[in-house]
Amino acid sequence: MKRILKTAAPVLLLLAAATLASPALAARSKPWEKIKTPALGEIRLPDYQRVQLDNGMVLYLAEDHELPMIELSATIRAGQIYEPEGKTGLAALTGEVLRTGGTASWSGDEIDERMESLGAMVETYVEGYTAGAYLSALTEDADQALAILAEVLRSPRFAEDKLDLAKTQHKAGIARRNDEPMSIARREFSRVILGPDHPLARNEEYDTLGAIARQDLVDFHADWFGPDRTYLVVIGDFDAAAMTGKIEAAFAGWPAARRPLPADPVVPDLPRTVNVAPKADLTQSTVILGHKGIRNDDPHYAGIEVANRILGGGFASRLFNEVRSARGLAYSTGSASGTGWRQPGVFVAYAGTKSESTEQAASVMIEQIEKMTREPVTAAELRTAVDGILNSDVFNYDTKREVLDRMVLFEMNGYPADFLTGYRAAVQAMTAEQVLEACRAVWKPELLSVLAVGNPADFDGDLSRFGAVNMIDITIPEPKLALEIPAATPESLAAGQKLLDRAAAAVGGKKLADMKGFATKQTLAAEIQGMSLNITMETTIVLPDRLKLIQKLPFGESTQVLDGDKGWVKSPMGVQDIEGADAAKMRDQIEGDMLMLLRDHAGRTCQALSP
Numbered sequence: 289m290k291r292i293l294k295t296a297a298p299v300l301l302l303l304a305a306a307t308l309a310s311p312a313l314a315a316r317s318k319p320w321e322k323i324k325t326p327a328l329g330e331i332r333l334p335d336y337q338r339v340q341l342d343n344g345m346v347l348y349l350a351e352d353h354e355l356p357m358i359e360l361s362a363t364i365r366a367g368q369i370y371e372p373e374g375k376t377g378l379a380a381l382t383g384e385v386l387r388t389g390g391t392a393s394w395s396g397d398e399i400d401e402r403m404e405s406l407g408a409m410v411e412t413y414v415e416g417y418t419a420g421a422y423l424s425a426l427t428e429d430a431d432q433a434l435a436i437l438a439e440v441l442r443s444p445r446f447a448e449d450k451l452d453l454a455k456t457q458h459k460a461g462i463a464r465r466n467d468e469p470m471s472i473a474r475r476e477f478s479r480v481i482l483g484p485d486h487p488l489a490r491n492e493e494y495d496t497l498g499a500i501a502r503q504d505l506v507d508f509h510a511d512w513f514g515p516d517r518t519y520l521v522v523i524g525d526f527d528a529a530a531m532t533g534k535i536e537a538a539f540a541g542w543p544a545a546r547r548p549l550p551a552d553p554v555v556p557d558l559p560r561t562v563n564v565a566p567k568a569d570l571t572q573s574t575v576i577l578g579h580k581g582i583r584n585d586d587p588h589y590a591g592i593e594v595a596n597r598i599l600g601g602g603f604a605s606r607l608f609n610e611v612r613s614a615r616g617l618a619y620s621t622g623s624a625s626g627t628g629w630r631q632p633g634v635f636v637a638y639a640g641t642k643s644e645s646t647e648q649a650a651s652v653m654i655e656q657i658e659k660m661t662r663e664p665v666t667a668a669e670l671r672t673a674v675d676g677i678l679n680s681d682v683f684n685y686d687t688k689r690e691v692l693d694r695m696v697l698f699e700m701n702g703y704p705a706d707f708l709t710g711y712r713a714a715v716q717a718m719t720a721e722q723v724l725e726a727c728r729a730v731w732k733p734e735l736l737s738v739l740a741v742g743n744p745a746d747f748d749g750d751l752s753r754f755g756a757v758n759m760i761d762i763t764i765p766e767p768k769l770a771l772e773i774p775a776a777t778p779e780s781l782a783a784g785q786k787l788l789d790r791a792a793a794a795v796g797g798k799k800l801a802d803m804k805g806f807a808t809k810q811t812l813a814a815e816i817q818g819m820s821l822n823i824t825m826e827t828t829i830v831l832p833d834r835l836k837l838i839q840k841l842p843f844g845e846s847t848q849v850l851d852g853d854k855g856w857v858k859s860p861m862g863v864q865d866i867e868g869a870d871a872a873k874m875r876d877q878i879e880g881d882m883l884m885l886l887r888d889h890a891g892r893t894c895q896a897l898s899p
Contacts, residue, residue, distance in 0.1 A: 331681070331708065334688040336695075337528050341536050344516030344544070346699070348692045349528045358430045358524030359689050360423040362441065363696050366512035366545070367417040369487045369553055375500050377458055377492040382446075382505045383414030384454045387421075390445040391436070399436060408433045410440060416488050417552075417630050418700075419513065427525040431534065438538035441513065446505045455497050462492055466762055469567065473574040473638070473741045476565050476760055480558075480737050481580060481634045487553055494767035514545030519696040523689045555580055555632045560734075562755040565741045565762050568868045572619075573646040573742030577653060578636035579735045581626025585703060589627060590714035591726025596625035597673035598665050598723070599656060600637055604672055606656050607637060617641050617649045629701045635731065646740050647749035654736060660727045664720035677715050776895045784894030792886040800887040805830040827881075835878055850874040 336350040368379040387410065390396040403410055408425035410433065421441060425433035466472055475491070482489040490496075522531055557580060582589065600607040600623025611621045618639040626635025637657060641649040665673075685691045685708075698707050738754050740747070751757050774780075792800060807828045824840040835850040846859040848866065855866040855874065866874065878884065885892070 331685045331691070331712070334523075334691060336688075336692060339532050341515070341532075341539075343539065343542065344514075344518075345535075345539060346519045346696075347532060347535060348519070348521045348695060349526075349531060350521075350523050350688050350692060351526060351528055352523055352688060353525050356427040356525050358423075358425055358427060358522065358526055360421075360434070360437065360523075361521045361689060361693055362421040362437075363519045363521075363693070363700065364419040364421075364441075364513055365417075365517040365549060365700065366419040366508075367415060369417055370508070370512050370550075371487055371490075373485075373490075374496060375504060376490040376496040377455075378500050378504055378508055379414040379419075380492075381451065381454050381458070381497075381500060382508045383412055383419060385446050385451050385505060386414075386444045386509070387412040387440055388454070389447040389450040391439040392443040392445060393439055394436065395445070396447060396450055399440075402432075402436065406433060410437050412440060430524075430526065434534060434538050438535075438542075441518075442539065442542045444505075444509060446502050446509075448502055451502055451505065455500070458492060458497055459494060462494060462497075462764060465491075466567070466764065469570060469572065469574040469741045470640070472565055472567070472762060473576045473739060476563070476741070476762065477576045477578070477636065477737075477739045478634070480561060480563055480739055481555070481578065483556055483558060486556075493765055495765070498767060510545070511547040512545050515539055515542045516544045517549075519700065521689055521692040521696060523687075523692065552631055555634075560737045560755065561758055562751050563737070563739045563758045563760050564744050564751060565739065565760040566744055567741060567762070568743050568745070569870060570742045571643055571746070572640060573643050573649075573740050573747070574638065574640050575646060575650050575653070575738070575740050576636055576638045577650060577736045577738045578624075578626065578634055579732060579737060581628065581633040581635040582730055583632055584627050584629055585707075586627075586730075588726035588729050590711055590718060591722050592625050592627065592730050593677060594670070594673045594715060594718050595660060595665075595723050595727050595731075596623055596635075597676055598669045599623050599660055601673070602676065604669075604676075606659075607639070607653060610656055611639055611649060611652050615648075615652060617645050617652060621649075621653075629697060629703075643742050643746035644748050646742060646747040647751055647753070650738055650740070650751070650754065654733060657731055657736070658733045661724075661731055661733065664724045667720065670718065670720050670723065674715055674718055678712060681712070771897075773895075773897065780895045780897070781893060783896035787896055788886070788889040788892065788894050792889050795883065795886060800883070803831065803883070803887060805834075806883055829878055829881065831878075833875060833878065835874055837877075848874065850878075 334350045334352075336348055339347040339349065341347065371377075371379050387399070388396040390399060394402070399410065406425060406429040408423070408429055410421065410423050412421045413419065421437060423433055423437045465475070479486075479489045479491075484490070520535065522535070560579065582592065586592075597605070599605060600621065602608065602622075605622065607621045607623060611618045618641045621637075621639040623637040624633075624635065626633040637653045639649045639653060685694065694708065695705065697703075698705060704710070738751060739760075740751060744750065796803075805828070807826070809827075810825045812823045812825065824838075826838040826840075828836040833850070833852050835848070835855075837848040839846050839848075844860040846857065848857045849855045850866065850871060853867065854871055857864050857866055
C-alpha cells in the first residue's frame with residue numbers, strides 16, 4: 289500500500305502544477321453548472337381547458353399522451369352537511385351503495401367483474417361537504433368505463449342487499465369506535481367545538497342506521513346530486529374536443545338536483561369548556577385543546593400556516609422539542625392549523641402522555657401557544673418553517689389531477705384561480721412580525737377548550753385549574769327495541785312466571801340449584817365483507833365468577849379467561865390482561881347466561897306478551 293502511495297504522489301503533484309500553469313484549464317467552466325433546474329418546491333400548472341356544458345356540468349380537461357390511460361375525478365356539492373337529523377350515516381351509506389349497489393343496467397357485482405376484466409376502477413364516496421367519484425382506465429377501454437361511471441352517478445340502483453351489508457359494516461364500526469383513544473378524542477373534540485347537533489359532529493348510532501331505508505338513499509341522491517353541481521377533472525390520453533362530446537352524451541338527460549342548496553351550517557362560537565372522557569382501562573391519556581379556526585381566505589391564513597409549522601408541525605416544532613424531548617411528557621405531540629375551505633376549521637394541539645402527567649402536558653401545550661402570541665419566532669424557526677411548507681407542499685400537487693382537483697376546489701368555494709400562487713408567495717415573503725400578528729389575531733389561549741381521554745383516577749390533577757370540568761359519557765347507546773311492550777298486568781305477570789317455570793323444568797328443574805358450572809358449544813354463520821364464515825364458540829363457566837370463552841374463526845382463534853376480578857385474552861396479536869370495565873363485562877356475561885337466568889328465575893319478574 290505504501291509503494292502505491294509513493295508512486296501516485298508525483299503524478300498528483302504534476303497534475304496540480306499543470307493546472308496552475310494553464311490558465312485555460314483553470315478557467316474551464318464546470319459542466320454541471322450549466323444544468324438548469326427548477327426552484328425547489330415549484331408547482332407548475334398543467335395546460336388545461338375549462339368547459340361548461342349546457343346542463344351546468346363543469347369540465348377541466350388536460351391532455352397527457354405519455355401513457356395510454358385516462359383518469360377522471362368528479363366532485364359534487366352533495367355532502368354530509370345535508371343529512372336529515374336522526375339519520376346520521378345516510379350520506380356515507382349513499383356514497384358506498386352508489387357504487388356497490390349497481391345501476392339500472394348492471395348489478396354491483398357485474399360492475400366489479402367488468403372493471404376487473406378491463407383493469408379499470410370506479411369508486412364513489414360522500415364526505416363532509418362534497419360527494420365524488422373516481423375513474424381510472426386504459427385509453428382503449430375509456431368509453432366503456434365512462435359509460436359505467438355515468439350510469440353510477442345518474443341512475444344508481446341502491447340494491448337492498450348491498451345496503452344491508454353496508455349497514456352491518458357500519459354497525460361493526462360503531463361497536464369498535466371506542467377502541468382507539470385518539471379516535472375518541474377526535475370525535476368528542478369535534479362535538480365540543482361544533483356542538484353535538486352540528487351535522488359534522490353527530491355520531492352514527494345503531495338507531496340512526498336503523499332509521500335509514502333504501503328510499504332515503506334514493507331521495508338523498510335525487511335531492512343533492514345533479515350535473516349542475518358536478519365538476520369533472522379528466523387527465524390522460526384523449527383529444528379534449530372528442531372527450532367533451534363523449535361526456536356530454538354520457539350524462540345527457542341527467543336531471544338537475546331537486547333541492548336548492550341551503551346555507552352551510554355555521555361553525556358556532558361556543559364558550560370554552562374543560563372535558564374528560566373517562567376510560568378506566570387506559571394507562572395513557574390523549575389530551576386535545578383548541579378552538580374555532582379560520583377559512584383559508586382569511587388575511588392571516590399564510591401566517592397561521594407558518595405559525596402552526598413552528599408550533600407543532602414536525603420534529604423541529606416547539607411542541608415536539610418542549611413537550612416530548614425536553615420534558616419527556618409525550619410519545620406523540622403536534623398541532624393542526626384549523627383552516628378550512630368552506631367553513632372555519634378547528635385549531636388543535638394534542639399530546640399522548642402517561643396518565644400521571646395529563647394535566648402537566650396540557651399546561652405545557654398552553655404555555656407554548658401563549659408564547660407564540662407574545663413574542664416573535666426566531667429567524668431560524670421562520671426559515672425552517674417556510675422551507676418546509678414550500679418544499680413539502682409540492683407533494684400535494686405532484687400529479688396533474690391533484691393540481692386540477694385543487695382548481696375545482698377553488699372554484700367551488702369562491703377562491704380565485706391563482707389562490708395557490710398567492711398563498712405560496714405570501715409564505716415565501718413571510719416575516720416574524722407577520723407570524724406574530726397572525727398568532728395574536730387568530731389564536732386565543734383564553735378560549736382554548738380542553739379534552740382529556742383516559743383514566744381520571746390516575747391523572748396528576750383533576751383539570752379544574754383550567755375551568756369547571758364536564759364528564760363526557762362515551763358509552764355506545766344500545767339500539768332501541770322496535771317492539772312496543774304493553775303495560776304489565778297481574779295476568780301477564782302470572783303467565784310469564786308459568787313460562788319461566790316450564791323453561792326451567794325443561795333444563796333440569798330443581799337440579800339447577802346444585803349447578804357448579806356448565807359448558808356450551810355453538811356454531812354461528814356470519815357474513816363479513818361479503819364472505820360467509822363459520823364461527824365456533826365454546827363457553828365454560830365455573831360458578832360463581834370464572835369463565836373461559838374460545839372463539840374459532842377461519843383466520844385464527846382467540847381465548848378469553850376470567851378469574852374473579854381479572855383475566856387475560858390470547859389472540860394472534862398476543863396476550864393482553866383483562867381488568868376493570870372489561871372484566872366487569874365478562875362477569876355480566878356469566879350472570880346473563882340463560883341457564884343462570886333460569887336457575888334464579890323464582891326471584892325474577894317475567895311478563896308474557898302473548899298467550
